[in-house]
Amino acid sequence: MKLIEPRTLSGFMELMPEEQIVFNKYKKIIEETYEKYSFYPLDTPVIEYANVLLAKAGGETEKQIYRFKKGDNDLALRFDLTVPLAKYVAARQNELIFPFKRYQIGKVYRGERAQKGRFREFYQCDIDVIGDEDLPLIYDAQIPAIISEIFEKMNIGDFKIRINNRKILTGFFESLNLQNEITDILRIIDKIDKIGIENIKKELLELNIENVDKIIEFINIKENVIEKLENLNIVNETFNLGIKEMKEVVYYLDLMKVKNYYIDLTIARGLDYYTGTIYETFLTDYPEIGSISSGGRYENLAGYYTDKKLPGVGMSIGLTRLFYKLNELGLIKENKTNIADYLIVPMDNNYEYIFKVYNKLRDNGKKAEICLLDKSFKSKMKYANRTKIPYVIIIGENEINTNTVVIKNMQDGTQTVEKIF
C-alpha cells in the first residue's frame, strides 16, 4: 500500500504535547480571568452563511476568507469573533440581558499569504460589553483592567496598554481643517514606532498639508497628556468630548488600581469602526512583536443586522501569534509540563499492591501514573526522564513484603524508603 504523507497545512499551528500544555495554561488564565469579572462565555459556530459574515467586510477580508458551497448554501469560516457576536446579539436582542458581558475564545480563519509567523488558523480571545442604546464609560476602564491582570498572571515580562481616544484625534484634525486628510495622516502616524518622528514629519510634508508642526507637537505630547491637551485651548466639540471621556476613563482606571497603561496619542486603530477609547498593548522589551492585545469603543455593533443601537467596548488577545512569538524569543517561563508528579515503576506484577499505592497517592491529591510498559527497568526510568516526572516510586518484592515504597527524586538521584500504609 502506498503511504500518504501525514502533512499539516502551513500557517496552521500544531504544537508538541509539552508546548500544548503551556499554550493551554495561557488560555486558561485568559478564560478564568474573563469569568472572574462575570463575563458570559459564548461559543458560536465556526461556519456561517457567507452573506451574514460578509455583511460588513470588503477588500482584504473578503479576499482572505475561506468561502465554499455545501449543497445550495454559500458558506464561510469566521475570520474574527466580532461579526459572530454582532449576529448573536442582533438575533437575540429581546432575550439577552444588557449590558451583555461576553467573552469568546475560539479559532478564526484567514487565508493570508503564507509567511513565517503568520497564521491562517489562530485563536482570538475576545472580551466585550454591549449596551442597549447606551453603555457607561466605566467599562472603557474595566476591559483594559482585565487585560492587564491577564498579562500580569501570564508572567511574560513588562507590558503597557496604550490608550487613546478617537474623538481627540478626529477633533484635533478637524480643528486644523484636515478632516479630509485624517485617514492618510493617521496611517503615517501609525508608523512612528518603525520609522521615527523625523520620517513622520517628512511623510506628512509630502502630503502637502498645512500645520505639520502642530501635528508633530501634538504627537510629541507624552506626559501630563490631558493637561497639555486642555492647554491647547482648541474649540472643537468632538475634541473636548474626547478629553472629557479620557479623563473619566483614567479616573476609573486609577480606582481599579490599573498600573500598566499610559496615554499614547499616536495610536489610531481601525479607522471606521472605533469611535471613542482605543487600546493597543506592547511588551516593553519586545515592541517588535507588535500589539498583543487591541480593541476599543464602538458606537454600534450590529448596524448591518438590526436597527437597535448597540454600543460596546472590547479588546482581543491574539493568543496563537503571541505564543509563537514568545516561544521564538525564548520568553516562556512556564516550564512545568510534567503530566504527573509520581511515576510508579513496578518491578513485580503484584497489581493489588501497586494499585493500593496508586489509590493512596490519588486519595492524597497527588497526580500519579503507573508505568505499565512490559519493558526493562532502564526503559521505564527513561520514560520518567523524558516526561519530566519528578519522583519515581519503585515497588519490588521487598517493598511489598514490608509495606513500603522506594521514592526516587529524579532531580538529585536520592532515594528514600517510606512506609506508606
Added chain:
Amino acid sequence: MKLIEPRTLSGFMELMPEEQIVFNKYKKIIEETYEKYSFYPLDTPVIEYANVLLAKAGGETEKQIYRFKKGDNDLALRFDLTVPLAKYVAARQNELIFPFKRYQIGKVYRGERAQKGRFREFYQCDIDVIGDEDLPLIYDAQIPAIISEIFEKMNIGDFKIRINNRKILTGFFESLNLQNEITDILRIIDKIDKIGIENIKKELLELNIENVDKIIEFINIKENVIEKLENLNIVNETFNLGIKEMKEVVYYLDLMKVKNYYIDLTIARGLDYYTGTIYETFLTDYPEIGSISSGGRYENLAGYYTDKKLPGVGMSIGLTRLFYKLNELGLIKENKTNIADYLIVPMDNNYEYIFKVYNKLRDNGKKAEICLLDKSFKSKMKYANRTKIPYVIIIGENEINTNTVVIKNMQDGTQTVEKIF
C-alpha cells in the same frame, strides 16, 4: 440600508449564555478528568489536506465531508479527531514518548442531512493511548475507568459502560462457520435494544444461516458471562484469546474500583477498525439517547501514513449531542449559572466607596459585580433578578457615612446592614 437577517446555520448549536455556562462545566469536567490521569492535551487544525483526512474514509464519510479549494489546495474540515491523531502520531513518531496518552476536545464537521437533534458541527471529546508496537491491556481498563469517573461527576443519572471484545465475536462466529456472514449478523444483533430478541431471531432466520439457536443462546448470556463463555468449550484461538483479554480487563477494572460497567455480548461497534475490547455507554433510564460514549481497542492507528505499528485504545464523548438530549429531557441538574455572587447597586456616585467595597469583596474571594447602569433602582434590581445574582449590595449616602452596606438576599428578600470596614 437593507438589513441582513442574522441567521445561524441549521445543525449548528448556538446556546443562550446560561446554557453555555452549563455546557462549559461539562466540558471542564471532561478536560480536568482527562488531565488528572496524565493525558497530554492536543489541539490539531480544523482544516487539513483533503487527501490526508480522507486516506481511510469512503462512503458516508466522504459524502458528508466539508471539502473545498483555497488557492491550489484541496482542503477539508476534520470529521473526527481520530484521523488527525493518526496524522499527528505518524508525523512525530520519532519525537513522541510512547505510550502516548493524549486527549483532544474539539469541534468536528459532518454535513449530514438536517434533522432535529442532528448536528453538523459538534464537539468530540476523545481520549486515547497509543503504543509503539504493543500496548499493555491494562489501558483497556483505564480508559473506561476515566469515562466512568466523568459521568459520575457530571451527575446525569445512572449509566453503564457495556464492554465486549471483538475477538470473542469473531471467534464465536468462526466456530459456527459463519465468518462470511459476520457483518450481516452483527448488524442485526446491534438492533436488539430497538426490536427485541424475537425479532432478532426472525431476521437471523431470514439470512438462511444455520445455528440461529446457538446465536440466540450466545447473545442471551447476561450473567457470569466469562464462566458461561468458557463452558461453551469452543475450540477457536481467537475466541479463547478474546476471553483471556476480557478476563484481564475485568480484573483491572475491579482493581480500579470501576462499578458502572457490565459485559454485553451484543455490542459490536465499527466493523473493520476495532480488534479487541469495545465499549458503549448508556444512560440506564434513557437508553433511547443511544450510546453517550463509545470506543475500543484498535490494532493499528496510522497504517495509511506509516509502516510503524501503532496499536491503541480510546473512547470518545459526543458532548454536543449529549448536552442537547439532556437539555431536551430536562435532565440537567446543574443550575448555578449566575455570573456573580454579589451585585453592588450604587444609589450614589461615590465611586471611591463603591470600589472600596468591590475590592474588599474581591480580596475575600467573592465574585462581585458593580451595576453601572445609569438607570432606576428598579431597573438595577431587575438586572440582578434576571442574572440570578443571589445577593445585592446597596450603597447609598447613609451607608457611605456609616461605613456600612445593605445586603439584600434576593431569594427571601431579607436585608441586613453590615459594617464591612
